[in-house]
Amino acid sequence: MAYSEDVHEKLICNLCPHNCVISNEQYGICSIRKNENMKLELPFYGLLSxxxxxxxxxxxxxxxxxxxxxxxxxxxxxxxxxxxxxxxxxxxxxxxxxxxxxxxxxxxxxxxxxxxxxxxxxxxxxxxxxxxxxxxxxxxxxxxxxxxxxxxxxxxxxxxxxxxxxxxxxxxxxxxxxxxxxxxxxxxxxxxxxxxxxxxxxxxxxxxxxxxxxxxxxxxxxxxxxxxxxxxxxxxxxxxxxxxxxxxxxxxxxxxxxxxxxxxxxxxxxxxxxxxxxxGLKEINTKCSECGNTIVSRKGYSVSTTGIINGKCSKCGGGIPFPVN
Ligand SMILES: [Zn+2]
CATH class of the missing domain: 3.20.20.70 (Aldolase class I)
Known part of the structure; x- marks a missing residue:
């Protein structure tokens, strides 16, 4: 579905709540979505930063x-x-x-x-x-x-x-x-x-x-x-x-x-x-809501999931309330 419409020779992009009214050859507030001859064009399509x-x-x-x-x-x-x-x-x-x-x-x-x-x-x-x-x-x-x-x-x-x-x-x-x-x-x-x-x-x-x-x-x-x-x-x-x-x-x-x-x-x-x-390197833990066992511990981007065994809490066997590997 295309989220744009043509009103009085201007293009309305209704993708986001700005609902920009875009004149010909101009961009919306995002600087990404453009009116080119009453057609919504995407000059940045697939350009990755x-x-x-x-x-x-x-x-x-x-x-x-x-x-x-x-x-x-x-x-x-x-x-x-x-x-x-x-x-x-x-x-x-x-x-x-x-x-x-x-x-x-x-x-x-x-x-x-x-x-x-x-x-x-x-x-x-x-x-x-x-x-x-x-x-x-x-x-x-x-x-x-x-x-x-x-x-x-x-x-x-x-x-x-x-x-x-x-x-x-x-x-x-x-x-x-x-x-x-x-x-x-x-x-x-x-x-x-x-x-x-x-x-x-x-x-x-x-x-x-x-x-x-x-x-x-x-x-x-x-x-x-x-x-x-x-x-x-x-x-x-x-x-x-x-x-x-x-x-x-x-x-x-x-x-x-x-x-x-x-x-x-x-x-x-x-x-x-x-x-x-x-x-920084402060330890940030997630504890089991049943027994208080640390199920995930994080320090920076180093992560330990030793508190999870086969998708359950290693101490009480309780379920983990989110997807794990
Ligand atoms: Zn537990």
Whole structure:
């Protein structure tokens, strides 16, 4: 299905909640989707900014085949304009990249197959604005027994979101704040992201990340509102509270690890699994909800799953509430 329509000689792209009205030869807010003579064109189709093999924990996904590798395909452009973007070279500066080599969907999937990597991540800059390419890759991946993972800001209209999420095996949604004023600053709005999170929880494995920025979204009230919103959906949704480091246009000093650890502890009273992120080599464990045995322990990207034997807790034999190898 094409998410665009022709109204009074302008093209409306209705893929994401911006619903951009695009004049001829212009791009939408994402700098990716273009009106060329009243036809939606995708000049960045299949142009990858990066192709890396990552530990799944780096996405971050902690409750999804812990210790496994993932083939990460990066894109260009974004439908948000965060002044603190950690990947701004590829998300906000798209002009210089059109000479990049095109990677056909089959080539991407074949690479995962040949390297013996079980999943592909659509990641780094915002993937959903490359909806058509990802749909093609994801279908091919499934027919080759490769899983799909989406790392996204969740700013996508419900119809395409359903289509895309139904092909995803895991998703991490970046919930940037719980206030409309914060979302307005980065060029978006909160409600559609909440809607996307609800949909994702119905359709696939979901984890959520919030980058905690001092003075912006780090109040206890705001982080607890995020935890309560997620708990209303499912108290088992993992929430990652990640330390911010100054980058791009933001000069605010980094979040203190202690403040992230304290927010993590407080949110843990509301959600069953809250994890601090970007905290260096601090050990981060997942415990068995039955007996308290450590089932997964993580230090940096080094992961031990010795607490899991044959898909069960090694101590009490209880089930593990997420997919494991
Ligand atoms: Zn146990």
């Amino acid at each position: 990066a192709l890396n093999i990552d530990p799944i924990e780096k996405k971050p996904l902690y409750h999804y085949y812990p210790g496994s590798s993932i083939l990460s395909a990066g894109f260009y452009g974004c439908n948000f304009h965060c002044p603190f973007c950690q990947n701004y070279q590829i998300s906000q500066e798209t002009e210089s990249v059109k000479s990049k080599k095109y990677t056909p969907p089959l080539e991407l999937v074949q690479l995962a197959v040949n390297e013996g990597i079980p999943s592909i991540a659509y990641t780094y800059s915002e993937p959903v604005i490359h909806f058509e390419y990802i749909m093609e890759c994801a279908e091919l991946a499934h027919s080759n027994n490769i899983r799909n993972v989406l790392i996204t800001n969740g700013y996508l209209n419900p119809l395409p979101a359903k289509e895309l999420l139904s092909l995803m095996d895991g998703v991490n949604v970046d919930l940037k704040s719980f206030t409309e004023s914060f979302y307005h600053k980065i060029g978006g709005s909160l409600e559609p992201v909440k809607e996307f999170i609800r949909l994702a929880s119905e359709l696939t494995h979901l984890e959520v990340t919030t980058l905690v920025i001092p003075g912006e979204n780090d109040s206890e009230k705001e982080i607890m509102s995020i935890a309560e919103f997620l708990a209303d959906i499912d108290t088992d949704i993992p929430l990652h509270l990640s330390c911010y480091y100054p980058v791009y246009k933001y000069k605010t000093p980094p979040t203190s690890i202690d403040s992230v650890l304290s927010l993590t502890e407080k949110a843990s009273h509301i959600l069953n699994f809250v994890y601090p992120g970007n905290v």
